[in-house]
Amino acid sequence: MGITKIAPSVLAADFANLQRDIEMINNSQADWFHIDIMDGVFVPNISFGMPVLKAIQKHATKPLDVHLMIVDPDRYIKTFVELGAEIITVHYEACTHLHRTLQLIKSYGVKAGIALNPHTNIELLKNVLTETDLVCLMSVNPGFGGQSFIENTYSKITALRQMATEQQTDLLIEIDGGVSNKNANQLIDAGANVLVAGSYIFGASNPVETVKNLKEQLL
Ligand code: DX5
Numbered sequence: 107m108g109i110t111k112i113a114p115s116v117l118a119a120d121f122a123n124l125q126r127d128i129e130m131i132n133n134s135q136a137d138w139f140h141i142d143i144m145d146g147v148f149v150p151n152i153s154f155g156m157p158v159l160k161a162i163q164k165h166a167t168k169p170l171d172v173h174l175m176i177v178d179p180d181r182y183i184k185t186f187v188e189l190g191a192e193i194i195t196v197h198y199e200a201c202t203h204l205h206r207t208l209q210l211i212k213s214y215g216v217k218a219g220i221a222l223n224p225h226t227n228i229e230l231l232k233n234v235l236t237e238t239d240l241v242c243l244m245s246v247n248p249g250f251g252g253q254s255f256i257e258n259t260y261s262k263i264t265a266l267r268q269m270a271t272e273q274q275t276d277l278l279i280e281i282d283g284g285v286s287n288k289n290a291n292q293l294i295d296a297g298a299n300v301l302v303a304g305s306y307i308f309g310a311s312n313p314v315e316t317v318k319n320l321k322e323q324l325l
């Protein structure tokens with residue numbers, strides 16, 4: 107499955123010191139920047155939008171993994187591509203024509219991801235899995251950082267990895283919400299290969315060291 111990717115969630119950064127925090131992640135062993143876009147409609151919170159993403163992109167030296175928690179995401183795919191997204195993930199629950207949305211994302215040459223809320227069954231992805239580069243399994247209800255991990259995520263990972271193997275597709279399985287050194291190994295053993303972590307990394311006294319230790323414990 108290859109080396110696990112670590113994607114710090116910028117939602118947990120210090121927004122008054124965004125350049126400093128972006129550079130800190132540039133200088134760490136982290137693989138991607140996870141960018142949470144919330145519209146206050148799909149989720150009960152508003153994070154930040156295009157001007158802030160543009161500022162992040164100016165300093166970031168690693169791929170931008172954009173997680174869209176917005177209704178009708180098709181309207182903004184092109185804009186997020188122009189803002190430098192390398193992975194664009196939309197919510198299953200927010201897309202009426204998910205296959206069309208995936209095709210649209212891929213038409214711009216970026217990776218297409220689907221996020222599933224904790225209650226959404228992975229079986230619903232069966233008919234689009236080979237069109238999908240990444241599945242983001244939400245291990246909290248989306249909208250806020252710092253929530254506790256939902257334990258049924260492990261069985262969803264195992265079943266999704268099995269489905270991907272059956273369909274002979276090389277899927278990235280990303281876990282988002284409540285990830286830390288406590289559950290990281292079990293998530294990877296179940297079949298995940300990308301871990302998003304917000305409060306665990308940015309809340310640490312030494313985030314660079316925290317990323318390094320997380321990487322090492324997964325080797
Ligand atoms: C939640 C977001 C997450 C969040 C994770 O809606 O999608 O990416 O930032 O935060 P932690 O790691 O603190 O649970």
Ligand code: ZN
Nearest residue numbers: 140142173282
């Ligand atoms: Zn996220």
